[in-house]
Structures are given as C-alpha cells and as structure tokens.
Amino acid sequence: MKTNKQNADFLHIGKKLTKWYDTNARQLPWRQNQLPYNIWISEIVLQQTQVKQGLGHYLRFIERFPTVKELHQASEDDVLLYWKGLGYYSRAINVHKAAHQIVEDFGGEFPNHYNDILKLKGVGKYTAAAIASICFDEKIPAVDGNFYRVLSRIFADDFDISSSKAFQHFSDLALLVMPDEKPGEFNQAIMDIGAEICRPKNPLCMFCPVNEDCMAFQTGRVSEFPVKTIKVKVSDLSLKYFFVKYQNQFLIKQRGNDFIWKKLYEFPTSIPENWNEYIINSKIVNHKLTHKNLSIEINLINIDSKKEFEKFASDNDFLIVNETQADEKSFPKPLQDFYESVCLS
C-alpha cells in the first residue's frame, strides 16, 4: 500500500456511498429483513449470478426450504432439484452440507461471527464478510467483482484483478473507504453501485454519488479500469447419449461429484451392440458453457422387450423412471430440454 493513500482520508467516499444506499437501495426480497438464513441463501444463489437470473430460484428455494430446519431435513436430490438450471451445482451440494453443519456443529443456530460463518461449506471470504456485515454488523469488506471494479476506478488503480493477489489488494483499499458504522449498508451500496451505475460497460457516471471523488472519471479513463490480463479459454467437448425408452419409461443415472454437472442425472452413454438397429432418431445439440463448447449427440431408441430393457438397466445400474418421476430429478439444461421435447411430442 502506498503511503500517500494510507495518510489521505477517503472515508468521506464510503460515507457518501452509504448515504446513497439509504435512498437508492434496490428493493430485494432478502432485504426485507436481515435473517442470516435468507441472506446466506441469497449470497450463495448470487455467486457468479446476476440478480435478474437468480431471483426466481431464490424465491422458490426459500418457499421450499424456509429455514435451516427444512433444508437440513431435505434430501440432497431435493436440494439439487431446486437448483436445476442455475449452474455451478456444487453450490447446491455445499449449501445442503452447510445446513447439516449448522445443526450438528452450531446447535441449529446460524453462526454469528465471521470466523464461524467461514467454516460453512461453500462460504468463502466474500460470502462470510457479506453475511457478517449485513446480519451481525461486523466491519469486514465483502470484496467481490463489484469491489474490484468500483475501487479500481475510484483510485484509477491498475492492479490486475485476475491476479491471485487482487483480493488482498482490494481488501486493503476497501478499508480506506469503509466507514466504521453500518458496514452492511456500505457493502450493499458497493453491490448496487457496481450493478447499476459502475457497470462493466457503459457506466452511468453522471448518476454516481462519488463521481467527484473518482480518479478514473475525473481523468476520463473509466474505460481503462479494471485491468484484467487473463482471458477465458474455451475448449470443445463432445458427448454422446442414448435416450432409451420402453413404453413410457426411460433410463437415467446420477453423475459423479467431479467434472461438469455435479450429481445431476443423465442418460446412458452407451448401449448393447445389438440395440443399434432400434435407434429411430439422432440429433446433435450444441450447448455453450463458460469454458466449453459442447456438442451433444442424443440418440432416441425404443426398446420393445421389457426383459432386455430391465436387464440392461439392472446390469448397468440405471434408474428406470417415468415422466413424473423424472420431474423430481435434476438434469443438465440441454438434457432437460431434450427430454421435455420428447415428452411433448
């Protein structure tokens, strides 16, 4: 940290942001109260997810699992079902595990200090800081992508946000700005400013409450920040599935806890040699993930022998389900789309 920054007083910036939040905060369901459980779920849902995308999942999740108790009692499959289509499925696995931690390690009471909150599965430094500041008034900056962007612009700071040291760097910077009072409101102010005003592209600097204090804006260099050197690499991946039907039933199996689509259900990836002649339809579905371009071949196959169908399922550990039963499982987006299109036709 540069000495001139340490000696200067930037607290007035934080106070302006907190004051702005008082009258400009977005009205969001988890902000109606400050229940740790609701704030926690909202934070997990919104990891790498925009409010617009996560809001519906949040509401359905809270309705199905209103408190830690219901989440603790639920099966992992049920939690995954309510995460279907949201992505980053380890979040669902971990949020379920964390509910068990809260019951077994914290007596069913949500931990009320940063260091304890940090022990929960799926809760890292950002999320622990967000919960601790919003629910328990702890003065810890919740440093995320919004912080990187807002602070890098306010200080015209070219520190590489793709560096593993960025978190520490911007945490130090945040403490120069963060007031002692209302830490939760300050953190949420950065979230809202980052989402609505200090946007990645086309920021609305004319509406920013701290544009007078923003070094990037004052020097006309807002578009130069934040600095990010590492680009995303995208690779190609081909997958092959067989949608094996016998009357109104078909076969599924749960994926492993590694690779993509953790613990979601999928169709068989191979069939017996002599079944090839029963394939009645084959289509290619292209599906884009953040780091992969998927090409998925899905073969539709009708089996008329109940005995063969059940033997294959039994020998290879597949689950036999009908449409209603499948609706209670979580499938990857492209497989869900295919399965729905087959059942509709």
Place this chain on the structure above:
DNA sequence: AAGTCGGGGAT
C-alpha cells in the same frame, strides 16, 4: 498460484 465449475444477459 492456477484450473475448474453453468447458465443467462449485455454489448
């Protein structure tokens, strides 16, 4: 310290 994990939206 680097790699990996989804899906949707904006540009």
Place this chain on the structure above:
DNA sequence: ATCCCAGACTT
C-alpha cells in the same frame, strides 16, 4: 463472438 456476474474449491 466476448465478457461479466453478490466466488469457492481443488490441485
């Protein structure tokens, strides 16, 4: 097409 999003976990 490319980038970003209320990041965390594994190696």
